[in-house]
Amino acid sequence: MTLVAPANGRSGGGRRHGLLTAVARQAGVSVGTVSKVVHGRRDVGAETRARILEMLSEAGWSSDQPIVTAQRILVVFRDLDSPYPLELARGLVDAAAAQGFEVVVGTTMHRSVTEWIDGCDRPDVAGMVLVISRMTERDQRRVLDTHVPVVLVDPLSEPMPGVPNIGVTNWRGGRDAVQHLLDLGHRRIGIVAGRPHSPAGGARLQGYRAGLHEAGIAFDSGLVRPTDFDYEEAIEAACSLLSGPEPPTAVFATSDAQALGVLEAARRLHIAVPDELSVVSFDDTSNAATASPPLTAIRQPFEELGQVAIRVLQETLEGTAPGVDHYELATTLTVRASTAPAPAAGSVDHPGHRERS
Amino acid sequence: MTLVAPANGRSGGGRRHGLLTAVARQAGVSVGTVSKVVHGRRDVGAETRARILEMLSEAGWSSDQPIVTAQRILVVFRDLDSPYPLELARGLVDAAAAQGFEVVVGTTMHRSVTEWIDGCDRPDVAGMVLVISRMTERDQRRVLDTHVPVVLVDPLSEPMPGVPNIGVTNWRGGRDAVQHLLDLGHRRIGIVAGRPHSPAGGARLQGYRAGLHEAGIAFDSGLVRPTDFDYEEAIEAACSLLSGPEPPTAVFATSDAQALGVLEAARRLHIAVPDELSVVSFDDTSNAATASPPLTAIRQPFEELGQVAIRVLQETLEGTAPGVDHYELATTLTVRASTAPAPAAGSVDHPGHRERS
Numbered sequence: 001m002t003l004v005a006p007a008n009g010r011s012g013g014g015r016r017h018g019l020l021t022a023v024a025r026q027a028g029v030s031v032g033t034v035s036k037v038v039h040g041r042r043d044v045g046a047e048t049r050a051r052i053l054e055m056l057s058e059a060g061w062s063s064d065q066p067i068v069t070a071q072r073i074l075v076v077f078r079d080l081d082s083p084y085p086l087e088l089a090r091g092l093v094d095a096a097a098a099q100g101f102e103v104v105v106g107t108t109m110h111r112s113v114t115e116w117i118d119g120c121d122r123p124d125v126a127g128m129v130l131v132i133s134r135m136t137e138r139d140q141r142r143v144l145d146t147h148v149p150v151v152l153v154d155p156l157s158e159p160m161p162g163v164p165n166i167g168v169t170n171w172r173g174g175r176d177a178v179q180h181l182l183d184l185g186h187r188r189i190g191i192v193a194g195r196p197h198s199p200a201g202g203a204r205l206q207g208y209r210a211g212l213h214e215a216g217i218a219f220d221s222g223l224v225r226p227t228d229f230d231y232e233e234a235i236e237a238a239c240s241l242l243s244g245p246e247p248p249t250a251v252f253a254t255s256d257a258q259a260l261g262v263l264e265a266a267r268r269l270h271i272a273v274p275d276e277l278s279v280v281s282f283d284d285t286s287n288a289a290t291a292s293p294p295l296t297a298i299r300q301p302f303e304e305l306g307q308v309a310i311r312v313l314q315e316t317l318e319g320t321a322p323g324v325d326h327y328e329l330a331t332t333l334t335v336r337a338s339t340a341p342a343p344a345a346g347s348v349d350h351p352g353h354r355e356r357s
Numbered sequence: 358m359t360l361v362a363p364a365n366g367r368s369g370g371g372r373r374h375g376l377l378t379a380v381a382r383q384a385g386v387s388v389g390t391v392s393k394v395v396h397g398r399r400d401v402g403a404e405t406r407a408r409i410l411e412m413l414s415e416a417g418w419s420s421d422q423p424i425v426t427a428q429r430i431l432v433v434f435r436d437l438d439s440p441y442p443l444e445l446a447r448g449l450v451d452a453a454a455a456q457g458f459e460v461v462v463g464t465t466m467h468r469s470v471t472e473w474i475d476g477c478d479r480p481d482v483a484g485m486v487l488v489i490s491r492m493t494e495r496d497q498r499r500v501l502d503t504h505v506p507v508v509l510v511d512p513l514s515e516p517m518p519g520v521p522n523i524g525v526t527n528w529r530g531g532r533d534a535v536q537h538l539l540d541l542g543h544r545r546i547g548i549v550a551g552r553p554h555s556p557a558g559g560a561r562l563q564g565y566r567a568g569l570h571e572a573g574i575a576f577d578s579g580l581v582r583p584t585d586f587d588y589e590e591a592i593e594a595a596c597s598l599l600s601g602p603e604p605p606t607a608v609f610a611t612s613d614a615q616a617l618g619v620l621e622a623a624r625r626l627h628i629a630v631p632d633e634l635s636v637v638s639f640d641d642t643s644n645a646a647t648a649s650p651p652l653t654a655i656r657q658p659f660e661e662l663g664q665v666a667i668r669v670l671q672e673t674l675e676g677t678a679p680g681v682d683h684y685e686l687a688t689t690l691t692v693r694a695s696t697a698p699a700p701a702a703g704s705v706d707h708p709g710h711r712e713r714s
Contacts (some may be wrong), residue, residue: 017597023478023553040475041472041476042472043468043472060686078444080446080447080450080451081447081643082645083440083443083644086440086443086444087443089437089443089446090437090438090443093437093462093463093464094437094464094466097463097464097466097467097468098467099673100464102461103462103463104429104459104460104461105446105450105460105461106450106454106459106463107450107451107454108461109454110400110454110455111398111400111454115398115399115400115518118397119398170644174598189466192612231646231647257647260647260648263646263649264647264649264650264651267649267650286439286440287643287644287647288616289588290617290618290621290644291617291648291649292590292617292620292621292624292648292649293621293624294621303500326449328450336443
């Protein structure tokens with residue numbers, strides 16, 4: 001008897017419910033744990049293993065039979081060229097390993113999303129996690145059509161109906177960043193924001209606006225610089241922001257890449273951080289903790305993102321997915337050394353100030 | 358007919374040479390390309406595909422037959438907690454994808470090296486890349502025993518006979534770092550080195566010593582601070598180094614993590630980089646380019662490390678491995694903004710200097 005992974009609950013077609021699911025439910029363990037026992041993996045408790053083996057045996061399975069179990073998860077990124085996808089990869093690899101899954105990591109540099117889906121329509125693949133900010137229409141249709149379980153993580157495009165997606169509280173995080181600066185007495189707060197087409201970036205900007213509004217501070221579009229989540233672009237944008245006639249005393253950068261660019265711009269302009277300029281970042285990859293100075297940042301919960309993505313795939317596989325399509329995990333504020341109380345008025349010698357005097 | 362991947366050239370036992378290798382040789386392409394055709398992958402040129410299909414057909418294969426091809430490579434790290442393993446992962450994933458392999462990424466957090474090897478002794482796995490700095494004796498024995506092709510990347514332990522290992526020119530890179538500082542006029546050069554047990558760290562330290570020796574500068578053990586390749590430890594070590602009575606005018610940090618610690622130490626001591634202190638790093642992960650100031654660094658060729666690792670696995674699989682066990686890829690110097698000519702004597706107001714006056 002060939003064991004086959006449980007059917008994908010989404011489309012209901014294509015695969016039979018396998019013995020693994022039945023045994024998992026009977027034993028009160030996950031399908032992944034039964035899979036480990038079938039594969040002779042050692043990281044299962046002896047009592048649990050014995051119980052599972054007995055149930056498998058009663059169901060007619062023996063260890064010399066071929067098995068095809070859904071033990072592999074594909075995680076596909078656009079690329080791995082920056083800390084953000086790499087930290088997500090880490091969260092996913094760790095979470096998947098804890099559940100007994102192997103993780104195939106790939107990018108769309110050599111294969112399109114469609115080709116990846118085509119390639120993983122086989123019984124050993126439990127599902128796919130896509131971390132692709134923007135997909136072509138063709139790829140989106142393939143995601144909607146396939147019966148392979150797919151989860152999207154932090155898509156920058158609009159969510160697709162019926163495809164679970166997991167993100168973070170971008171709006172709330174943006175507001176929390178501004179609130180932290182307001183608490184330190186800052187009133188003139190700039191933002192190096194994302195591009196207009198980016199829903200995540202847009203939400204962070206809206207959070208910034210909401211924070212200012214709640215404090216009775218008028219929104220000033222002159223304090224906004226939209227760039228890609230890109231270090232080099234942010235240096236240029238921050239130099240512009242900090243060289244104006246009335247520069248901000250604090251800047252909220254909506255990604256670590258941009259925050260590092262703001263720090264570099266400040267260094268080039270001989271503006272001391274945090275004494276003369278406070279900087280808050282968003283993401284909190286390892287870059288933030290080792291920046292100079294270490295960055296106060298709104299943290300994306302990378303480990304939890306991985307855990308929820310894997311859990312949603314498991315539930316889809318076992319037909320127990322809750323029907324909730326959109327998950328927003330809470331960001332948190334990590335305070336480090338890049339923020340400080342606002343300098344007293346007139347005490348800061350910015351390049352912009354020097355030009356006026 | 359079931360196709361099976363070619364035998365592992367190392368042990369000569371266990372697997373039959375498969376049709377894929379024969380067709381690959383006949384067609385003058387890689388086994389990976391034949392595998393792509395067999396799997397119906399689209400990223401093969403039409404003329405090549407037709408030629409390969411004809412040869413397969415002549416050999417009796419047709420597309421409805423089950424296939425087991427070695428298309429998966431396992432890459433196992435100790436963890437993915439720092440930029441270095443993540444950049445290596447990227448290099449390996451990209452190089453493998455270009456050759457038609459899928460990459461399973463794992464760590465030893467949940468499975469030991471032995472358990473990973475046990476789990477990948479199956480026909481679909483082409484081989485393993487281990488990026489584990491130090492292995493237990495048990496794991497080393499398992500690596501030596503297995504007939505699964507294994508390649509070690511940048512092991513910090515001594516190389517194991519018969520197991521290909523790929524590293525970088527640590528000694529030469531250390532010497533190049535020092536030479537760059539000597540060219541800028543520095544004479545008193547500190548080093549935040551690796552721990553004594555680390556062969557890679559030791560080689561970088563020896564390169565530093567060789568560079569000084571060639572310039573006729575006496576080695577001063579008081580300018581050496583051995584730490585793990587760790588940011589926090591390096592901050593403390595650099596604070597000590599920079600607070601002494603005769604602090605160095607330049608520091609060579611033997612990893613990006615340590616270099617970032619040196620930058621942070623300098624910031625805390627109000628020492629301007631590079632005006633008062635030059636800093637050279639080793640690794641050149643993305644952290645180095647976005648540091649403040651962007652770090653001059655000895656670059657580890659991450660992409661080439663990945664490419665060579667994949668190629669050696671392919672050659673081992675196809676039985677054409679050259680018999681060379683140890684590869685050292687050349688590092689290069691990337692000059693950025695953290696190094697500058699040595700300040701004139703007496704012009705630097707270091708904390709150490711202030712204590713004396």
